[in-house]
Amino acid sequence: MADCIYLRKSRVDAEAEAHGAGDTLARHEKELLQTAKKLRRTITHIYREVVSGETISARPQMQQLLRDVELGLWDAVHVMEVERLARGDTLDQGIVSQTFLYSKTLIITPKKTYDPSNEFDEEYFEFGLFMSRREYKTINRRQQAGRLASLREGKWVANKAPYGYRRNKLQGQKGWSLEVQDPQASIVCDIFRWLTSGYEEAGSCITLGTSQIAHRLNHLGIPSPSGREWGANSVRDILRNDAYAGWIHWGRRATQKALCDGTVVTSRPRADLRSYQRFPGLHPPLIPQETFDLAQTILGNYPSRPGPKQAKTQNPLAGLVFCGACGHSMVRRPYASGRPDALLCPYPSCPTKSSDLMLVETVLLSTLTDWLSNLEAPKHEECLPTRSPERDALQRALALGEKKLDLLRQQESRAFELVEQAVYSPEQFIQRTTELEKQKESLLQTQERIRLELQTRERETPFDLQGIPKLHHVLDSYPMAQDAAEKKRLLTSVLSRVIYLKTTGGRYQESNLQLILYPRFRAPNSHG
Numbered sequence: 001m002a003d004c005i006y007l008r009k010s011r012v013d014a015e016a017e018a019h020g021a022g023d024t025l026a027r028h029e030k031e032l033l034q035t036a037k038k039l040r041r042t043i044t045h046i047y048r049e050v051v052s053g054e055t056i057s058a059r060p061q062m063q064q065l066l067r068d069v070e071l072g073l074w075d076a077v078h079v080m081e082v083e084r085l086a087r088g089d090t091l092d093q094g095i096v097s098q099t100f101l102y103s104k105t106l107i108i109t110p111k112k113t114y115d116p117s118n119e120f121d122e123e124y125f126e127f128g129l130f131m132s133r134r135e136y137k138t139i140n141r142r143q144q145a146g147r148l149a150s151l152r153e154g155k156w157v158a159n160k161a162p163y164g165y166r167r168n169k170l171q172g173q174k175g176w177s178l179e180v181q182d183p184q185a186s187i188v189c190d191i192f193r194w195l196t197s198g199y200e201e202a203g204s205c206i207t208l209g210t211s212q213i214a215h216r217l218n219h220l221g222i223p224s225p226s227g228r229e230w231g232a233n234s235v236r237d238i239l240r241n242d243a244y245a246g247w248i249h250w251g252r253r254a255t256q257k258a259l260c261d262g263t264v265v266t267s268r269p270r271a272d273l274r275s276y277q278r279f280p281g282l283h284p285p286l287i288p289q290e291t292f293d294l295a296q297t298i299l300g301n302y303p304s305r306p307g308p309k310q311a312k313t314q315n316p317l318a319g320l321v322f323c324g325a326c327g328h329s330m331v332r333r334p335y336a337s338g339r340p341d342a343l344l345c346p347y348p349s350c351p352t353k354s355s356d357l358m359l360v361e362t363v364l365l366s367t368l369t370d371w372l373s374n375l376e377a378p379k380h381e382e383c384l385p386t387r388s389p390e391r392d393a394l395q396r397a398l399a400l401g402e403k404k405l406d407l408l409r410q411q412e413s414r415a416f417e418l419v420e421q422a423v424y425s426p427e428q429f430i431q432r433t434t435e436l437e438k439q440k441e442s443l444l445q446t447q448e449r450i451r452l453e454l455q456t457r458e459r460e461t462p463f464d465l466q467g468i469p470k471l472h473h474v475l476d477s478y479p480m481a482q483d484a485a486e487k488k489r490l491l492t493s494v495l496s497r498v499i500y501l502k503t504t505g506g507r508y509q510e511s512n513l514q515l516i517l518y519p520r521f522r523a524p525n526s527h528g
Helices: 011-018 024-038 060-070 090-103 119-152 184-196 210-219 232-240 289-301 357-376 389-420 426-459 467-480 484-492
Strands: 003-008 043-049 076-078 106-108 165-169 176-180 199-201 204-206 247-250 256-260 263-267 277-280 321-323 331-333 342-344 495-501 514-519
Touching: 003 024, 003 060, 024 043, 024 076, 043 060, 060 090, 090 119, 119 247, 119 277, 184 210, 184 232, 184 289, 210 232, 232 289, 342 357, 357 467, 357 495, 357 514, 389 426, 467 484, 484 495
Parallel strands: 003 043, 003 076, 076 106, 321 495
Antiparallel strands: 165 176, 199 204, 247 277, 256 263, 331 342, 495 514
16 A cells, blocks of 8 residues: 655745744644554655646646556545645646546545545545635735735835845835845946946947947856846846836736647736836835936837847747857857858857857758667667666666565565464564565565556657657758748757757867757757
């Protein structure tokens, strides 16, 4: 009998902890372990959800639990309330309900045990999930109303303060405000000054753009808000933040959901000034309103866009290739001299060297060709089950378990001999054989789980054979593609991401260019 525990904090728990209620997960774990002990059930694993998320997709431990339940690893899952399993939409609740129903896994709470195969328990369980979703929406509406009321009072409701400020608890009342934090606040003032008034050098004053400001900050060794190097986007985010002029806003980056290919996709588009509410904040402004307005005018005159909205895609690797040193997206650089386009990291301080765009394309296609050859090879050595380290580990565990079973059987035989020789009393014999039987039962269950997983892995192919027709289509169609946009669609159909590594070499020098490819299917080799 193998059971597990699933622990997750609710919003109420988090608020209680903030008021000194103690560690919620530790308290719940203790109570669930006591419940399991009373029911004489054995807990072998605990899932601890340390992140907060409304949906299953935002909770990695819940995803792992559902996969394990689906594989039949657990007889029962112990949880404080069924509401802890799913508070998402109807789709999430259906996934949880069906997973436990078809696997016939019990759900044990301190108050009740739910058997999904029992019709009445199933209805009670589904009703509990429905009521938890309704309760979640009620709490969420109340919280949003409270936040809006705090905003009208000028309080800061976000969990994170803008760069140059730190959160400060208001004395004698609920809520937070912002207080100036140096030297970051001085850096914010410098950013606005360099854009609007200019940077003084050699007796002259030169206005700097966002990229020049980022380069200047990196030259001074000043870390960005994320701790990495500055870029034009991070500078632009500061210049657009009206909190530095003393405002707080509501709905500027409202979450929007859309259904795309059967999957709910969330986004937070930036709204314009007419689409969200602004309130005067209690915090002191770092920038005069006139300076902030001037900065917005300057940014409006030079909008940040990869290109005109109607312009055609000219880089087939756009959004696909990322720098291995700094993680930023690689960009195309055209040359008016007629030299072939280059692919480079846009950050000058990054040590990554550029390459001809055509060369990177050639390496990508060559790697895809190698993949196709390996996938179509009928007796490729990597396809042999013995080359799988996961299967090897399972087989070793299975062999070790058989040795332990043999030892337990020998100990049982020895116990019979000792009781026949009057070395063991009948009471000692019963106690000893009971302990051995429990150990043997637990080991047999473990062996069965290992066999099931081993059978599952042996049915798997190391490489996804569905990738063969996809690769054929890409390699056959790529040379005949009409434009860069079509080439990009072909590449992204088989690749999710490419990491670009190059620190030495140039047009006339030996290069150490290396590409790490992340396929959308299991591939024999991800390096090019």
